[in-house]
Amino acid sequence: MTHSPAPLLLIGAGGHARSVAQACAPRYEATAYADPTAATDPVLGGLVHAGDDEACRAGREWAAMEAVITAGTGSDGSLTLRRKLIDAYGERPYATIVSPSAFVAPTATLGKGTAVMHNAVVNACTETGRHCVINTAAVIEHDCRLGENVFAGPGAIVCGGVTVGNDVFIGAGAVLRPGIRVCDRAVIGLGAAVCGDITEPGTYAGVPARLIKKS
Numbered sequence: 001m002t003h004s005p006a007p008l009l010l011i012g013a014g015g016h017a018r019s020v021a022q023a024c025a026p027r028y029e030a031t032a033y034a035d036p037t038a039a040t041d042p043v044l045g046g047l048v049h050a051g052d053d054e055a056c057r058a059g060r061e062w063a064a065m066e067a068v069i070t071a072g073t074g075s076d077g078s079l080t081l082r083r084k085l086i087d088a089y090g091e092r093p094y095a096t097i098v099s100p101s102a103f104v105a106p107t108a109t110l111g112k113g114t115a116v117m118h119n120a121v122v123n124a125c126t127e128t129g130r131h132c133v134i135n136t137a138a139v140i141e142h143d144c145r146l147g148e149n150v151f152a153g154p155g156a157i158v159c160g161g162v163t164v165g166n167d168v169f170i171g172a173g174a175v176l177r178p179g180i181r182v183c184d185r186a187v188i189g190l191g192a193a194v195c196g197d198i199t200e201p202g203t204y205a206g207v208p209a210r211l212i213k214k215s
């Protein structure tokens with residue numbers, strides 16, 4: 001029996017929103033988006049503009065629709081905007097998005113509002129918190145624990161048994177060594193190699209990764 005895709009509300013209308021809109025089928029169909037400005041691009045331009053965040057939260061027609069936070073990151077890897085939106089929208093129905101080309105192990109658990117993008121892998125016995133992003137071709141290996149609002153960039157590799165706190169950005173191509181722990185609000189730069197525990201919030205870069213800027 002064929003089921004029609006469920007309508008999906010995108011909270012944010014930038015590049016990440018366009019990617020999610022094209023990764024959510026066949027379970028979901030992007031229907032509307034919340035953003036201060038109406039989109040004109042080929043992906044979002046044909047969807048319903050639900051208004052800015054205040055208007056969207058007040059609109060009854062959007063209250064029951066499953067949603068996903070599709071705001072991306074700041075130029076410095078900041079997840080501040082995503083965190084503000086998570087807190088502002090609070091408890092409402094959230095979708096879990098898994099691209100048809102991604103692999104999520106049957107023993108893995110994804111938190112509500114998480115998006116696993118094209119060709120990404122979430123392996124055995126891993127758990128993510130709510131509102132995580134496992135971006136294009138990123139790999140989260142077995143037995144990892146990711147907190148809420150973790151953003152793993154394209155091609156990032158989180159090796160087995162890693163524990164990641166809340167609001168952590170892992171840059172494209174970064175690699176985290178097996179078994180390490182990363183504290184809340186860490187920013188791991190592009191291509192960094194994290195070889196030991198990160199215990200202080202801040203920005204880390206290099207091979208091996210070192211603290212270059214305190215939060």
